[in-house]
Amino acid sequence: DGGITQSPKYLFRKEGQNVTLSCEQNLNHDAMYWYRQDPGQGLRLIYYSQIVNDFQKGDIAEGYSVSREKKESFPLTVTSAQKNPTAFYLCASTHRGYGEKLFFGSGTQLSVL
Amino acid sequence: AQSVTQLDSQVPVFEEAPVELRCNYSSSVSVYLFWYVQYPNQGLQLLLKYLSGSTLVESINGFEAEFNKSQTSFHLRKPSVHISDTAEYFCAVSDTGGVKTIFGAGTRLFVKA
Numbered sequence: 001d002g003g004i005t006q007s008p009k010y011l012f013r014k015e016g017q018n019v020t021l022s023c024e025q026n027l028n029h030d031a032m033y034w035y036r037q038d039p040g041q042g043l044r045l046i047y048y049s050q051i052v053n054d055f056q057k058g059d060i061a062e063g064y065s066v067s068r069e070k071k072e073s074f075p076l077t078v079t080s081a082q083k084n085p086t087a088f089y090l091c092a093s094t095h096r097g098y099g100e101k102l103f104f105g106s107g108t109q110l111s112v113l
Numbered sequence: 114a115q116s117v118t119q120l121d122s123q124v125p126v127f128e129e130a131p132v133e134l135r136c137n138y139s140s141s142v143s144v145y146l147f148w149y150v151q152y153p154n155q156g157l158q159l160l161l162k163y164l165s166g167s168t169l170v171e172s173i174n175g176f177e178a179e180f181n182k183s184q185t186s187f188h189l190r191k192p193s194v195h196i197s198d199t200a201e202y203f204c205a206v207s208d209t210g211g212v213k214t215i216f217g218a219g220t221r222l223f224v225k226a
Contacts (some may be wrong), residue, residue, distance in 0.1 A: 004156075040122060040219075041218055042117075042203060042216040042218040047213075050212060058213070085226075086143055092156075099164060101159040101162060102214060103156070104158070107155070
């Protein structure tokens, strides 16, 4: 079945450490997105990419980095510069990105040790 | 810039009662409107969307939403809720020329027996 796979489901970060969240899709979608979800704040856009080797900052990009070397993959790195990384991270994709619905992965819960 | 306001953070309701989840948006351009549902520890799933045409849109599980351009609202309603409708519901907007979807803070619907 086609879909979006996020891994790991749970991740713990030590202070000063960079961690990478994986997102893979086999839907042949062009656009991919990373959102951060905090209780009571909804989803906030971190980064998005419309084509391979190109990506744009969202509303809260500071302390995060991404790459898009393959159409299927859009990993997110939470760097040590992100001082409050504890959140639920959601990856999503769409076919064309213009008013299309978002397909979501099942999320990664990141916590700080 | 666009924004979405969900007027209720939590809505408790008894089973088989009607419910309305309120959503207002702000945008200077034409928009697409969405309602997504999130069950615990999962990603979001599309419930319904408005792109154009009839202002009343329906989902397969009995929810409906009405686009009201003059009031910039897109409220979600269901005439009779079930225990299984307990979830968090997100209203979202994207402009017709862009690729970003902006989400509201979410409304937690809790259906009681």
